[in-house]
Amino acid sequence: MNAYIFPLIMSSVTFGIVPILDSKGLSTALDTFTDERYYYASRILASGILLTISSILFAFFLGFKKGLKKKIETKTFMYLIATALINAIGFFYYMDAIYKSPAININVIIGTGLTLFTSILLAYLFLNQPINLKMKLSLTLVVIGVLLTLYFSN
Numbered sequence: 222m223n224a225y226i227f228p229l230i231m232s233s234v235t236f237g238i239v240p241i242l243d244s245k246g247l248s249t250a251l252d253t254f255t256d257e258r259y260y261y262a263s264r265i266l267a268s269g270i271l272l273t274i275s276s277i278l279f280a281f282f283l284g285f286k287k288g289l290k291k292k293i294e295t296k297t298f299m300y301l302i303a304t305a306l307i308n309a310i311g312f313f314y315y316m317d318a319i320y321k322s323p324a325i326n327i328n329v330i331i332g333t334g335l336t337l338f339t340s341i342l343l344a345y346l347f348l349n350q351p352i353n354l355k356m357k358l359s360l361t362l363v364v365i366g367v368l369l370t371l372y373f374s375n
Contacts, residue, residue: 247320261316268312334367 243264250260340362344350352360 243316257320260319264316297336334363334370338363338367 246264247257247260250257254260254263341350341352341360345352355361
């Protein structure tokens with residue numbers, strides 16, 4: 222088995238668990254908070270703190286200083302900042318979708334399906350990544366699955 226398969230499976234499993242925990246957290250939020258927005262603010266704050274700590278630990282154990290060839294270039298730094306900012310914006314919209322959604326499985330299916338579709342399409346457009354016949358078939362199935370989920374969820 223390739224070395225990247227296990228981490229990808231674990232990533233998918235953990236990202237699949239998060240919406241369920243968010244849904245459970247929201248259902249109990251009014252027992253603790255006067256408004257759901259305080260739950261969101263607490264969740265975002267906790268995520269930011271834990272992500273910062275885990276990122277520092279990951280960089281430390283990976284040997285971040287040893288991996289640097291030279292000073293980080295401005296262009297590289299700007300990509301790092303842009304990625305973090307866009308990720309944060311996506312996180313806010315994800316939380317908003319969970320708040321407004323009638324069922325958590327809709328968010329998971331649509332969110333992951335459209336994320337896959339968007340990633341492959343943008344990689345094709347901006348990074349010149351090829352899309353072969355199997356990928357086109359897979360993307361078609363993803364779009365059909367998302368549309369069916371939307372249709373039958375009403």
